[in-house]
Amino acid sequence: MLEGDLRSVARAISLIEDCAPEGEALVRRIYGRTGRAYLVGVTGPPGVGKSTLVDRLIGEARKSGQTVGVIGIDPTSPFTGGAVLGDRVRMSRHSQDPGVFIRSMATRGHLGGLACATSDAALVLDASGRDIILIETVGVGQDEVDIVRAADLSVVTLVPGAGDEVQALKAGIMEIADIFVVNKADREGADGVVSSIISSLALAEIPEGAWRPPVLKTVATEGRGVAELWAAVGAFRRHSPDAGMKRQVIRQESRLRELLAQRYVEQVDRVVPPEEFQQFVTDVAERRVDPYSAVEAIMSRAARALRGPVLNAAVDHGAGEGR
Amino acid sequence: MLEGDLRSVARAISLIEDCAPEGEALVRRIYGRTGRAYLVGVTGPPGVGKSTLVDRLIGEARKSGQTVGVIGIDPTSPFTGGAVLGDRVRMSRHSQDPGVFIRSMATRGHLGGLACATSDAALVLDASGRDIILIETVGVGQDEVDIVRAADLSVVTLVPGAGDEVQALKAGIMEIADIFVVNKADREGADGVVSSIISSLALAEIPEGAWRPPVLKTVATEGRGVAELWAAVGAFRRHSPDAGMKRQVIRQESRLRELLAQRYVEQVDRVVPPEEFQQFVTDVAERRVDPYSAVEAIMSRAARALRGPVLNAAVDHGAGEGR
Numbered sequence: 001m002l003e004g005d006l007r008s009v010a011r012a013i014s015l016i017e018d019c020a021p022e023g024e025a026l027v028r029r030i031y032g033r034t035g036r037a038y039l040v041g042v043t044g045p046p047g048v049g050k051s052t053l054v055d056r057l058i059g060e061a062r063k064s065g066q067t068v069g070v071i072g073i074d075p076t077s078p079f080t081g082g083a084v085l086g087d088r089v090r091m092s093r094h095s096q097d098p099g100v101f102i103r104s105m106a107t108r109g110h111l112g113g114l115a116c117a118t119s120d121a122a123l124v125l126d127a128s129g130r131d132i133i134l135i136e137t138v139g140v141g142q143d144e145v146d147i148v149r150a151a152d153l154s155v156v157t158l159v160p161g162a163g164d165e166v167q168a169l170k171a172g173i174m175e176i177a178d179i180f181v182v183n184k185a186d187r188e189g190a191d192g193v194v195s196s197i198i199s200s201l202a203l204a205e206i207p208e209g210a211w212r213p214p215v216l217k218t219v220a221t222e223g224r225g226v227a228e229l230w231a232a233v234g235a236f237r238r239h240s241p242d243a244g245m246k247r248q249v250i251r252q253e254s255r256l257r258e259l260l261a262q263r264y265v266e267q268v269d270r271v272v273p274p275e276e277f278q279q280f281v282t283d284v285a286e287r288r289v290d291p292y293s294a295v296e297a298i299m300s301r302a303a304r305a306l307r308g309p310v311l312n313a314a315v316d317h318g319a320g321e322g323r
Numbered sequence: 324m325l326e327g328d329l330r331s332v333a334r335a336i337s338l339i340e341d342c343a344p345e346g347e348a349l350v351r352r353i354y355g356r357t358g359r360a361y362l363v364g365v366t367g368p369p370g371v372g373k374s375t376l377v378d379r380l381i382g383e384a385r386k387s388g389q390t391v392g393v394i395g396i397d398p399t400s401p402f403t404g405g406a407v408l409g410d411r412v413r414m415s416r417h418s419q420d421p422g423v424f425i426r427s428m429a430t431r432g433h434l435g436g437l438a439c440a441t442s443d444a445a446l447v448l449d450a451s452g453r454d455i456i457l458i459e460t461v462g463v464g465q466d467e468v469d470i471v472r473a474a475d476l477s478v479v480t481l482v483p484g485a486g487d488e489v490q491a492l493k494a495g496i497m498e499i500a501d502i503f504v505v506n507k508a509d510r511e512g513a514d515g516v517v518s519s520i521i522s523s524l525a526l527a528e529i530p531e532g533a534w535r536p537p538v539l540k541t542v543a544t545e546g547r548g549v550a551e552l553w554a555a556v557g558a559f560r561r562h563s564p565d566a567g568m569k570r571q572v573i574r575q576e577s578r579l580r581e582l583l584a585q586r587y588v589e590q591v592d593r594v595v596p597p598e599e600f601q602q603f604v605t606d607v608a609e610r611r612v613d614p615y616s617a618v619e620a621i622m623s624r625a626a627r628a629l630r631g632p633v634l635n636a637a638v639d640h641g642a643g644e645g646r
Contacts, residue, residue, distance in 0.1 A: 028615055
């Protein structure tokens with residue numbers, strides 16, 4: 001995988017996606033070899049043409065001789081966990097190019113599972129030597145916003161003619177944009193969307209010398225404006241070479257908190273017998289105990305169990321002993 | 324608040340929204356008085372007319388003499404935490420009716436903050452005596468799906484003419500629907516959407532005698548089809564009177580897990596000094612430690628601190644001692 005073998009990369013990402021323990025072991029081993037790739041997040045409401053835009057950006061990156069990894073985040077069904085956009089992504093015209101690796105991910109879990117799995121998959125692509133990693137996600141929902149917010153650069157995509165609600169969604173992703181794209185710019189109203197973004201930016205107090213997000217028009221289906229978008233990516237990278245490290249810190253902090261939460265719940269599931277946990281659930285459902293008191297009780301229960309051998313095992317595991 | 328005073332209800336929800344400790348104390352006190360209201364979730368991609376549909380459902384509920392509480396979940400900006408749909412919701416034609424309480428919520432936190440706050444706000448409305456609680460949310464993102472999935476009944480809304488991606492999103496919310504609505508049904512393609520939902524349902528194996536989600540056409544702006552939708556809500560309620568308790572259990576189980584995660588991270592923040600936590604973050608960002616080892620170390624660190632007075636205080640707090 002470290003030599004860039006695509007089948008090994010695909011297998012590694014599958015382990016991560018399935019939350020297999022081997023996935024974690026792999027990330028631990030490769031982690032020191034990561035940090036070289038440049039992560040570009042592409043987000044926006046449904047229907048703005050993100051996939052087409054990503055497809056075009058792949059083309060630009062390849063023209064400049066860089067290898068590309070793409071992670072597409074699929075809306076996941078809570079019941080089937082199915083990846084529905086996968087087929088569309090695989091039909092990309094770059095699918096025969098070994099310099100392009102495209103992976104559509106669907107994640108099952110709760111508690112930051114999406115963000116964690118995406119982040120680990122990006123680490124795999126990074127360690128495998130990809131220069132650019134494009135992450136495509138719908139810009140709705142905290143998880144999705146978190147993913148893009150943590151990228152080295154974020155492209156927020158909008159279209160003319162979207163209704164009130166779509167424009168409102170924009171507010172949630174406005175502040176994470178390093179570059180705005182108004183796609184489908186051959187449609188009526190494109191200039192209106194551009195001016196409305198520019199007026200919003202005018203309200204934001206951007207310090208002297210700081211990066212001012214450009215607002216670019218594209219027609220991704222015809223490739224129009226894509227070279228300019230790629231140039232803007234390069235300009236941001238040159239302007240803010242240290243943005244990467246600053247965002248690394250933000251990314252890692254939220255990552256560690258998510259992982260802490262996830263690990264703790266796993267630990268509780270290990271030490272509190274399922275029937276006891278279910279009794280708490282039933283008590284809450286039937287209004288005998290409120291949720292806050294139940295959680296306190298579960299935490300006390302888990303703490304008592306952990307004061308036994310499990311906790312000692314965790315401490316002996318070693319990572320914490322150096323501090 | 325328990326007597327239904329609207330200003331008290333509004334204040335109570337504000338406490339919850341701000342994550343104030345008083346909000347939690349309140350929920351603990353009122354919890355035993357909840358469980359009577361009927362929760363209806365209304366979800367669907369942006370732009371399908373959910374708010375108009377909710378407005379019409381309020382009208383139907385009022386006609387049948389029931390009081391209504393509405394919670395609208397706003398897409399939240401990770402930076403400003405702003406509620407952008409709030410004004411629109413407040414402009415509802417029901418705003419002068421004391422039998423209708425409408426609240427637009429924006430939640431800041433991570434780790435299930437959205438689901439928890441919505442759930443607590445619904446408890447407040449429930450305890451205040453509202454008969455029907457309508458929860459409107461964009462059906463994208465795990466948090467949003469979780470909210471609707473836990474309702475007593477879920478209405479999934481689609482429209483004709485939505486693109487591939489919007490239809491794909493549907494897959495994520497398909498399985499949670501008790502009733503499908505094709506809104507804006509006067510548009511071309513409405514029957515196509517209806518048939519496509521019916522074919523999807525035909526693939527799902529619905530057991531004999533189980534509820535088969537109806538697919539209804541509405542033009543919410545003109546009120547067309549809304550009476551039929553309200554009748555379907557009643558039919559589901561009569562068909563599955565125990566759906567409520569089953570979903571209560573699902574709802575409470577995921578609620579307890581989210582709360583466990585949230586409380587644990589708060590506990591870690593309390594017992595691990597911020598500069599130590601930041602050192603872990605920096606070590607991970609600079610590739611000296613991988614995230615999994617860092618989290619193990621933080622958990623060990625927190626466990627050591629908790630074996631001191633903090634843990635004992637938590638145990639003495641009492642809720643767990645009965646078990």
